[in-house]
Amino acid sequence: MAELTVSERVKRVMTSILDLGVEVEGLYDNTLLYSTAVQLDSLRLLHLLTALEEEFDCQIDDEAVMMAELTDVGSIVSLVSAQLDLARRHDSVVENG
Amino acid sequence: MTAESMGSGLEVPKAWYNILADLPDYVPQERRPPTDIGPESDGPEADGPVRLVPQLPLTIYRQSVSRDRFIPIPDEVLSQYERWRPTPLLRARAFEKQLDTPARIYYKHEGVSPSGSHKLNSALAQAYYYHKAGIRELTTGTGAGQWGTAMAMACRAFGLTCTVFMVRCSYDQKPQRRLMMELLGARVVPSPSPLTRSGRTVLASSPDSPGSLSIAGSEGIQYAWEDPGRRYAAGSAENHVLLHQTVIGQEAVGQMRRLGEFPDVVVAAIGAGSNFAGLAFPFFRESLSQGRDTELVAVEPKACPKLTRGRYIWDHHDAAGSMPMSKMYSLGHEFVPPAIHAGGLRYHGAAPIVSWMYHQKLMSAVAYGQREVFEAGLAFARAEQIIPAPESAHAIRCVIDKAAQARKTGRDTVILFSLSGHGLMDLGAYQQYLDGSLPDDAEFDDLMADPANRLAGRPESLG
Numbered sequence: 359m360a361e362l363t364v365s366e367r368v369k370r371v372m373t374s375i376l377d378l379g380v381e382v383e384g385l386y387d388n389t390l391l392y393s394t395a396v397q398l399d400s401l402r403l404l405h406l407l408t409a410l411e412e413e414f415d416c417q418i419d420d421e422a423v424m425m426a427e428l429t430d431v432g433s434i435v436s437l438v439s440a441q442l443d444l445a446r447r448h449d450s451v452v453e454n455g
Numbered sequence: 456m457t458a459e460s461m462g463s464g465l466e467v468p469k470a471w472y473n474i475l476a477d478l479p480d481y482v483p484q485e486r487r488p489p490t491d492i493g494p495e496s497d498g499p500e501a502d503g504p505v506r507l508v509p510q511l512p513l514t515i516y517r518q519s520v521s522r523d524r525f526i527p528i529p530d531e532v533l534s535q536y537e538r539w540r541p542t543p544l545l546r547a548r549a550f551e552k553q554l555d556t557p558a559r560i561y562y563k564h565e566g567v568s569p570s571g572s573h574k575l576n577s578a579l580a581q582a583y584y585y586h587k588a589g590i591r592e593l594t595t596g597t598g599a600g601q602w603g604t605a606m607a608m609a610c611r612a613f614g615l616t617c618t619v620f621m622v623r624c625s626y627d628q629k630p631q632r633r634l635m636m637e638l639l640g641a642r643v644v645p646s647p648s649p650l651t652r653s654g655r656t657v658l659a660s661s662p663d664s665p666g667s668l669s670i671a672g673s674e675g676i677q678y679a680w681e682d683p684g685r686r687y688a689a690g691s692a693e694n695h696v697l698l699h700q701t702v703i704g705q706e707a708v709g710q711m712r713r714l715g716e717f718p719d720v721v722v723a724a725i726g727a728g729s730n731f732a733g734l735a736f737p738f739f740r741e742s743l744s745q746g747r748d749t750e751l752v753a754v755e756p757k758a759c760p761k762l763t764r765g766r767y768i769w770d771h772h773d774a775a776g777s778m779p780m781s782k783m784y785s786l787g788h789e790f791v792p793p794a795i796h797a798g799g800l801r802y803h804g805a806a807p808i809v810s811w812m813y814h815q816k817l818m819s820a821v822a823y824g825q826r827e828v829f830e831a832g833l834a835f836a837r838a839e840q841i842i843p844a845p846e847s848a849h850a851i852r853c854v855i856d857k858a859a860q861a862r863k864t865g866r867d868t869v870i871l872f873s874l875s876g877h878g879l880m881d882l883g884a885y886q887q888y889l890d891g892s893l894p895d896d897a898e899f900d901d902l903m904a905d906p907a908n909r910l911a912g913r914p915e916s917l918g
Contacts, residue, residue: 400507
């Protein structure tokens with residue numbers, strides 16, 4: 359079975375944590391966070407981000423969250439991907455240190 | 456300092472104590488009601504892609520929901536704390552003598568902080584985290600001004616701009632408190648103000664409104680929405696605020712241990728709960744681990760009796776309902792309390808954790824009237840030569856009753872209370888008390904007559 363992509367994992371966490379009434383396949387990158395499908399507010403966003411930290415075993419940077427243009431599902435995926443890239447680069451620097 | 460006073464030689468705690476790790480059951484977390492999901496009211500319109508803006512740095516949110524018993528204090532915050540912490544724990548011998556009580560009375564003196572109250576403990580932590588998150592300006596609401604002063608100071612420490620919405624009646628009653636914030640570089644706006652939609656709405660229906668903490672909170676958050684580099688920082692009811700204040704009680708536990716004492720009663724005034732939690736929570740943990748039966752007493756004003764006369768309901772933290780709801784003891788978020796001088800206690804609700812503990816009977820609460828509180832504050836000032844803030848005088852009023860009980864029963868009783876702040880900015884209020892012009896609660900009866908009616912229909916659950 360193929361490994362899930364970051365995008366698929368983010369959407370899977372979103373549907374379960376936020377108790378959305380849609381399947382992962384029904385969640386598109388351009389689905390708006392304020393839409394009736396997602397119904398995210400600033401508090402639920404923080405709840406979601408801590409769940410994503412757990413899913414990806416990473417810590418999302420405060421400044422990255424505060425400055426991110428979080429408007430749709432794709433922007434959450436981009437935020438997580440960027441944080442994972444950063445962590446990978448950091449690990450690589452430490453290894454090659 | 457006497458032999459019983461402790462402070463120097465002790466270390467500042469390196470971690471905050473998180474009571475959620477020790478509570479036996481689930482404390483409901485704050486949330487928006489299902490009917491209220493979407494862009495925050497008064498925020499941007501929902502048409503098109505709207506940017507979602509978290510108010511809290513993720514680190515602070517993690518702290519507020521964590522189940523870890525101890526949460527490390529960052530070095531940058533710790534070095535700020537070390538400017539004045541540990542605060543002294545003092546025995547009030549002269550006060551004991553004046554009360555003719557066998558009780559031993561101790562107090563934790565938070566009035567020695569640079570801002571004059573306990574509030575700086577959380578203000579510094581929050582300013583640090585917001586600064587680290589790239590935020591340039593913090594807004595907030597303040598009652599008597601202790602929180603506003605602390606925020607002004609903390610923003611200064613971490614290079615942030617600060618805007619404080621100060622409850623109108625306190626703004627008028629305590630001009631020097633306002634000046635203090637301005638000296639520290641903060642902008643101070645009397646609330647309700649024409650600066651926000653929430654303020655304008657109140658002013659339209661009640662041009663002479665004395666304001667309230669919940670209105671000032673709404674204004675702070677709505678003003679923050681206008682600039683992406685600006686956020687609202689709250690200072691009383693939130694889990695993380697209670698957490699930051701636990702340095703007080705942790706120090707006091709260590710200080711009392713050195714004296715070979717342990718309190719039978721811990722007393723603290725309650726606005727929303729940060730002062731009470733700061734002192735009481737670490738003693739709750741000690742009582743649990745040592746199998747002791749320490750009484751934790753929150754003291755509130757009769758003019759704003761959220762615990763003793765409120766209901767345990769889902770309610771908003773602010774007047775406009777801009778913030779999420781919490782399950783808490785509340786008098787209703789639209790309630791505008793009478794303009795008592797203990798402005799820091801004029802908050803309609805109690806912190807969710809404190810409310811839950813009260814509901815579970817893990818603590819008790821008592822309410823006093825304004826004049827009897829000032830009488831107590833004056834008695835303490837004359838005995839101990841420290842002028843307490845009106846908020847702290849509420850705790851002192853309760854201590855007098857506990858000391859009288861000890862005299863009556865002859866029981867060996869140890870009482871510890873929080874002197875949460877000094878009253879040097881409240882001399883006008885003491886002057887009113889001395890010249891007999893300080894209003895008492897009988898004059899507030901019309902406002903307080905119907906808490907039950909006002910709260911009818913408020914949800915006890917959100918489904």
